[in-house]
Every structure is written in structure tokens, then in C-alpha cells.
Amino acid sequence: MTSHNRRRTRLITSLALSASLLGLAACSSGVSAAQSGSAVSDPKTGGNLRVGIVGGSAKDTLDAHAPVTHPDQARAIQLYDTLATYDDQRGIQMALADSVTPSADARTWTVHLRPGLKFSDGKPITAEDVIFTFRRITDPAAPMAGATSLTTLQRDAIQASDPSTVVLSVSAPNSMFPDTIAQYTFGIVPVGYDPKNPVSSGPFALETFTPGQQSVFARNPHYWRTGQPLLDKVTIIDFPDDTARVNALLGGQVDAIDQLPLGQVNIVKANPSMKVLESTTGSWTPFTMRVDQAPFDDPKVREAFRLIVDRKQMVEQVLGGHGTIGNDMYAPLDKCFPSDVPQRGQDIEKAKQLLAEAGKSNLSVDLVTSPVAAGLVEAAQVFAQQAKAAGVNVNVKKVDPGEFYGDQYLQWTFAQDFWFTRDYLSQASASGFKTSPYNETHWNDADWSALVAKAQATTDEAARCSLIAEAHKIEFERGGYIIWGFPNSVDAHSAMVQGFTPDKSGIPLTSFGFRNVWLNK
Structure with a gap:
């Protein structure tokens, strides 16, 4: 990301909250040198990026708040932006929100949305959508993946002080609130959200989806980051079989794959038309x-x-x-x-x-x-x-x-x-x-x-x-x-794909929603 110091978001608090809270910053809308990795060309627009993702089955989902498999998570990141997010060093930055401000006792958090935000259908993203999202995640009758992180949230007391501002109260101080809402399971969805026919707040909008096979996404014309995404389309293809996934990359059927089998690293590195993307992470397979x-x-x-x-x-x-x-x-x-x-x-x-x-x-x-x-x-x-x-x-x-x-x-x-x-x-x-x-x-x-x-x-x-x-x-x-x-996260891609960067998230291939990636054809 470009420098935090130039765009540091002010947090008002009388407590000595963690350094991560004090470092919340608004994200840049451009592609940084760090994110472009070893790119040798200027960013270009257009093209369809085809990505092979490990796993997937007929139980694949588009639900923003219930991803389980790698393809589920990859789809969620394309479709739904969160209020806050991470940079490639796991620092928290602002995303759909331009500020997240705690009260002095960290029992109240005020979220202010960026001006001019829209969903992929052109509808404005408002405080009511944020309220709907948080209430959906924490519905006691059907709690979603992020619900346990918000057990102290007073969900019935969430209120909008104006169309761009949401005030959330918790029953006990919650100093980790920004980290919680930066998780990909907290994507913002519109009031009345239908996971089978999703409207997007992220860089891409759904075009087609076949569970267990593939999903196709088109550029969200109303995406809030100026000039992003660069691609016209992204196609995510399920590959439960490692050999088939690697062969698809080497044979040109896909442009990038996640989770390169480690026995294939040297083979891919020896191919001048391929690149290996390796990241040290905190991911774990217990x-x-x-x-x-x-x-x-x-x-x-x-x-x-x-x-x-x-x-x-x-x-x-x-x-x-x-x-x-x-x-x-x-x-x-x-x-x-x-x-x-x-x-x-x-x-x-x-x-x-x-x-x-x-x-x-x-x-x-x-x-x-x-x-x-x-x-x-x-x-x-x-x-x-x-x-x-x-x-x-x-x-x-x-x-x-x-x-x-x-x-x-x-x-x-x-x-x-x-x-x-x-x-x-x-x-x-x-x-x-x-x-x-x-x-x-x-x-x-x-x-x-x-x-x-x-x-x-x-x-x-x-x-x-x-x-x-x-x-x-x-x-x-x-x-x-x-x-x-x-x-380590070890992924691979064609050398013509540029904009990828190592990142500590464990999902460097998809963590930025492919919004920074371009094809150098």
C-alpha cells in the first residue's frame, strides 16, 4: 500500500488503545509499488483473469457471511468489501468506512462511510445497509461465521445517526472491533440481501455461478476505488485435484493458481513463462x-x-x-x-x-x-x-x-x-x-x-x-x-499476470480481490 502516514485516519480516544487501532488509515485507490510486486509494465485495463482455486464442491456458496472452502472465500472477496481491511503486512486500513472511532471507554464505535459509495446495481451504500449486515451476521436464530466475534454487540440498539453514520454499542469494552470488521466474513451487503442473487459492494459483480465448477465475475462499474479493478472479468475455477490444477496452469487453461504443490515449485520456477508467489504467513493446518x-x-x-x-x-x-x-x-x-x-x-x-x-x-x-x-x-x-x-x-x-x-x-x-x-x-x-x-x-x-x-x-x-x-x-x-x-503460502501465475504481491494474510492471490491485477498482453 502507499504510505500510511499521508492518509492516517484520526481516531478519537482517551484510552491507550492498541497501536493497530491508532494506525487505521484510509486505503489508496491506486496500485502501489509494493502491490505490483515484480511488475515490469504499467498497469493495463481489460482482460479476463482465469484462476484455479483448490477445493470446492457442490456445496459451494456465494453467501457473504458463510464461506467455508477456498473457492467460497475467493468469491466472497471479489463480491463484498468490508468497512475496514488489511494491507499486505496485516496492518488495518479503512475500506468502505473512512473512519471507525471508539468512545473513551471503547463501548461505542462510530462508523462513518465514505461519500458516494454504491452497490453494483447503482443503489447507494448507506448506514441502513451496514445495520442490516451486522444484524444478519448476529441473528440469534441463524448466526453467521462472524457472530461469535460480536457476542457483546447490542444488535437491537444499532442505529444510524445520519445516512452515512452508524453507531454500534457493546456491553463490554471491545478494543478489537476494527480487527473484527476487517475479516472477510464481514462483507457489507444491501438491505434485503439474497445470497443466491447477490448485489456486490466489492470490485466485481457476479455474472454466473456453477457450484463445484466455476464462477465468473465482471467489473463492478460502481466500485469506489478510482481506476479499479483493472480487469474486465475474473473466472474462478474449482480444482480439488492438485495435479489437474498445476497442469491447467502449465497448459494455459488458467492464468494463476493458489496453493502450488510444493513438489512442483522448482518445476514452475524453471519455466520462464511462470512466476512463483511465496509469502510467509500465520496460516495453519492443524x-x-x-x-x-x-x-x-x-x-x-x-x-x-x-x-x-x-x-x-x-x-x-x-x-x-x-x-x-x-x-x-x-x-x-x-x-x-x-x-x-x-x-x-x-x-x-x-x-x-x-x-x-x-x-x-x-x-x-x-x-x-x-x-x-x-x-x-x-x-x-x-x-x-x-x-x-x-x-x-x-x-x-x-x-x-x-x-x-x-x-x-x-x-x-x-x-x-x-x-x-x-x-x-x-x-x-x-x-x-x-x-x-x-x-x-x-x-x-x-x-x-x-x-x-x-x-x-x-x-x-x-x-x-x-x-x-x-x-x-x-x-x-x-x-x-x-x-x-x-x-508459507505458495501460489503461481503466468508471467503476463502482474500486480500480485506477497502478503501475510495466507491468501495473497485473492486477498485484494484481484482489483490490483492486470494482464500484460
Whole structure:
């Protein structure tokens, strides 16, 4: 992005809120040098960018507030802009809003919209649309993906002080509100929104959509960023199969792909007509153990399984070295991440001891995996091999993405998943509470929940970080995740595609909605 300092948005607050709040800034409408990456041409308009995205199934959705798979998320980012957003360094900037201002006690947040905003159908984007969006997300009868992040929101008290200004109140101080509304699950939709026939607030508008196959988007003629998007169209194609996705890129059927299989990196790099886009991120692909079902309802079994993992081997063999070692704690890019926790290593003898104490020696378990993200299936296979040394028989059960994210999703006893970069409190809201929409491990720990709730309401950064560190350590000791590493995001594209940039989000290929990308033909 262009310099924050030239366009810093003023936040009025008497509290020492976090530096991220004080750094909120209005986004530039132009393409920056950083975002254009290694581009060698001036930005050009026109053309259809064809992108192969990993995963997808007949259950694909266009719903702004309920994305699950990679293609779902890619579609949401094309169609719906949020009030705030992130730059490529995970700094928060303004988007549809030009200011988000806290009250002195952080119990009231005032959102002011940019002037002249319109949806893709030409209708103005107003405060009423923002109110409708937040009430839809937090509907108690049908809470959406972001609802847990706003449990303290007084949804019936949201009001518009004028057509461009929304005032939101929370029952407890919420210093993380800007981070929450910057998540892609908070896209602004119009009053009366129909997810099957969506109207767009983002850079592109829907043209066609075939679940499990592809979706086509046309430039939103009313998009608020001057000169963007540059492309006429974007076509997103589902590719559950890695080989087919890479072959489509090499054969010219698509112009870019996400999640380049790591074994193909050198092959693509050797091709002068191709480029590899690699980003260090906080993304993670955990093993998920249901803490409410045997054998993982015993903390000793969960600890044993964490001790089975040779994390260095995982990163080297599964990721080909394109990543960093994990320590069973997520959100490594959060400034409150407790880096002082000793690194957990493989300890087969201790694992055996714990399993014996739990009465689970010679244990046999099913591990459900699916090619929904790069490296998941390979990680399952490597873990199964490592587990043999501890006398654990792991039966790897590979299912297709449709089944993985079908009726059994969130019900598997032992499985995997993928997450993009998030700060700790946002991630905790999404996956850690009993009421979280993606509580894969069925984690329901009263001590942990109380700490996180207190952290969410704490505006002093040092005090908040102390609470987050305590919460991290509880999950480290008895949580349901095995977090063995943090994969780099490795994508690939034709050299004629320009404007991509590395970014810490975990989804650099799609995080800016392709609005900065152009074709150098």
C-alpha cells in the first residue's frame, strides 16, 4: 500500500488503545509499488483473469457471511468489501468506512462511510445497509461465521445517526472491533440481501455461478476505488485435484493458481513463462482432536499425540521447507503471541507413557483428511508413519472435499482443517468457544473462555497480551489442536499476470480481490 502516514485516519480516544487501532488509515485507490510486486509494465485495463482455486464442491456458496472452502472465500472477496481491511503486512486500513472511532471507554464505535459509495446495481451504500449486515451476521436464530466475534454487540440498539453514520454499542469494552470488521466474513451487503442473487459492494459483480465448477465475475462499474479493478472479468475455477490444477496452469487453461504443490515449485520456477508467489504467513493446518469424544476426551491422550509429532520432519517433508515449525499455538503473527513457551518436541517414550497411563496403549484411530488445502493429505500420511513408533495405528481416511465439508464437518473425531492468518482473539472467537461456528475440537473450557472474554474487553495492550498469553498456555497444555507448523503460502501465475504481491494474510492471490491485477498482453 502507499504510505500510511499521508492518509492516517484520526481516531478519537482517551484510552491507550492498541497501536493497530491508532494506525487505521484510509486505503489508496491506486496500485502501489509494493502491490505490483515484480511488475515490469504499467498497469493495463481489460482482460479476463482465469484462476484455479483448490477445493470446492457442490456445496459451494456465494453467501457473504458463510464461506467455508477456498473457492467460497475467493468469491466472497471479489463480491463484498468490508468497512475496514488489511494491507499486505496485516496492518488495518479503512475500506468502505473512512473512519471507525471508539468512545473513551471503547463501548461505542462510530462508523462513518465514505461519500458516494454504491452497490453494483447503482443503489447507494448507506448506514441502513451496514445495520442490516451486522444484524444478519448476529441473528440469534441463524448466526453467521462472524457472530461469535460480536457476542457483546447490542444488535437491537444499532442505529444510524445520519445516512452515512452508524453507531454500534457493546456491553463490554471491545478494543478489537476494527480487527473484527476487517475479516472477510464481514462483507457489507444491501438491505434485503439474497445470497443466491447477490448485489456486490466489492470490485466485481457476479455474472454466473456453477457450484463445484466455476464462477465468473465482471467489473463492478460502481466500485469506489478510482481506476479499479483493472480487469474486465475474473473466472474462478474449482480444482480439488492438485495435479489437474498445476497442469491447467502449465497448459494455459488458467492464468494463476493458489496453493502450488510444493513438489512442483522448482518445476514452475524453471519455466520462464511462470512466476512463483511465496509469502510467509500465520496460516495453519492443524490436526483436530475432539475433546468430548474418546480417546481424545482424556488430556493425556491429547498430549501424547502432540508428543508423537516430529515437527521438523513435518515442515521439511510436507512443506519442503516452505514454512516454520509450530508449537501447538495459533496466531504467531499476533503481537501478543507468547514466544517464551518452550518448544514442544517429539518424545515417543513420554507419549507411550501417557497412553499407558490413560489405558490406551496400542491405540487405533481413524484420521479423516481431504485435499482441501496444500499438504493436508501428506501431513496425515507422515503423522501416521510417526505414530507407529508410539504403538499407535492411524488409519488415514481420505475423503473428497464435498464429504469433508458435508454433514460430518465439525463432527469428525480426529481430522484436519486449514485456517488463514488471524490475530488470537479473532481466531478464538471463530473456533474456540462452545458457540463458535467452527469449533472443530468441541473445546469448551471455562477457564480459557473467561480469560479470552476478559482479553476482548481489555483496552490496555500490555494487560490484554498477558491475558492472551495465559489463554495460549491453556490450549498448549490441554487444547484439542496439534499445530505442527505454519505453511508459507505458495501460489503461481503466468508471467503476463502482474500486480500480485506477497502478503501475510495466507491468501495473497485473492486477498485484494484481484482489483490490483492486470494482464500484460
